Amino acid sequence: MSNQKNHAELSKIFNKDEDRVNWHDETLWWVRQKRDKATHAIADWELLRELASQIKNNVLSDLDAYLMQFEAKAAENGITVHWAADAVEHNQIVKEILDRNGIKQMVKSKSMLTEECHLNDYLEEHGIDVIDSDLGERIVQLAKEPPSHIVLPCIHKKKEEIGDLFHIHLGTEAGMSDPQVLTETARLHLREVFLTRKAALTGVNFAVAETGEFVVCTNEGNADMGAHLADVHIASMGVEKLIPERKHLGVFLRLLTRSATGQPITTYSSHFKRPRKGQEMHIILVDNGRSTQLGRPDFRNSLKCIRCGACMNTCPVYRRSGGHSYHTAIAGPIGSILAPNLDMKDYADLPFASTLCGSCTNVCPVKIDIHGQLYKWRQVIVEKGYGDRKKAAGMHVMDWTLASPSLFNLAGKTGRWILKYAPFAVNNSMNPWYKHRDMPKPPATSFTEWFKTNRPK
């Protein structure tokens, strides 16, 4: 997704409706509180995070070997393994599999990787119809919008808006917004889809190198419904989704949903190991920038991410700006450290869309130092020349002033004088601070001046 969009502008638009911002913030804060409750119920939660972090560090340190082990085991199990260097290759592989089987319609369960690769758009352009079967995904698909959250794709939509969409697309009564009725409607609509689609694509939450199996976590059972009824099952996974052994699932499955929604575990944690008789099972291992990120020492451990979304739910900026303000498939703090790796120019704004409060780092179940990486991305982006040019001039002036005690004292004096005698020079629309906030009241002297008078040597 390339464009001139930036987070500050998009957030400003989102904030035109303050009631909506309050509602969005409260909704996600409620999820964060559910997460807190669930994590506090586990005595060794912090130990579990540390363990998960170390397992993932081990995977990243030996990723090539684990990938080859996984490939060999999966092939032994009868799964066809494909490798995709980037999004384009991934999309082509999916299309080739469908073409070979003469399939024009596919059902897809939640996969952020396919969002990252813009698979739906690609297949649509080639005359293949894709229906997302996760309820939230289906809703944003009907609205022709990208998901705004990796776990809660339509969290930005109110039930009345979903009712309107269902009225237009699924024939519900006008004005009907009862969640039970809407869900039942979606259920019947999707049941028909599951029964008629010959191909199903799923994401992958964890792939086990030891056994060549993969695990897909859903709350709706939609991945299973799709995969079990289809002749062709395609699973798309980022290469970082590996874990060494099956027993490690005991760590990650405990962490994933507690972090995401506060549930002890997803309703369905489905293991796929081999195709059933007569079924084709494919797995596509996708790089799409991941090995580049692996080669960046400061940012490599962002690949530990298990896509729980906890950093979004806790982020005070995300909660008040909405997922679409990040103009990338993966929003929020984690998206802001992943996206610049894919395109430093288009996503130069994202590492700056944070106050560096650090809450994201604390909730991360695999202990990614998210806010530390946001700080480091800022340095890289400026160094590579993708920073805000207007800011650069100001920064130079600031540096001259602050590196010189006499200039600093003079500037301070001038600033205080202006605030006192010529406040109109700063209290105007040119000053973004002043739009909603008063300037500090100027004191008579600086501390340094006070000190010289009151503590003479």
Added chain:
Amino acid sequence: MTVALFVPCYINQFYPNAAIATLQLLEKLGVNVEYPLNQTCCGQPMANSGYENLAEGCSKLFTDNFEGYDYIVSPSGSCALHIKEHLHPSDSPDATKKIRKSIYELSEFLTDILKVEQLNAVFPHRVGLHQSCHGQRGLKLSQMTELTAPPFSKPEKLLKMVKGIELVELSRKDECCGFGGTFCVTEEAISVKMGKDRISDHISHQAAYITSPDMSCLMPMEGLLNRQDSAVKVLHIAEILNSR
């Protein structure tokens, strides 16, 4: 005991009372305070904007001013954290290393080094404590709600020593105020919204004052409060600990 006082640039220029209170409080507790007169800034405004390279001048000046002290105390968790994590002038690595170890935010210096157990302060008002993120999550001045770990709070421990004070419970104990350095102007809409939400948490719990170990969080909150003609005031924690 001799300590060097580091007064952040914006406190020096706009909130001298916070620095005066810090100085007087330390002196009251028997500390010999030295104030290097040529100090300016820790360099954080540039570094957080991605211009760590431009903060070199500040870093060097900081090192020249504070080299050799065993304790450097600052009434700002955010600036202290920046020195601890990011001070790195190229030509004097040993001095830098020592400074990074010697820098303390005021409340942690009082609880951990001076081991203050009582204060002669009186402040008979309802007060909301704003947990500033850099002090809290960076310097670990208090336990964070995200973690499953025993609660503690150095600033709160000190505030509870003040006679007459009534600390209010907040709905969101440790949510960010939205300042974030240049974020407060580059992301003005979100920054303002975060600040508004923070002050309304304090106001709805009938706080008469909002305090914090970081004036930089209180500054935008004060700007919003004044714009709303609110009677609620902000005070740096040193001003409350030093009150009588």
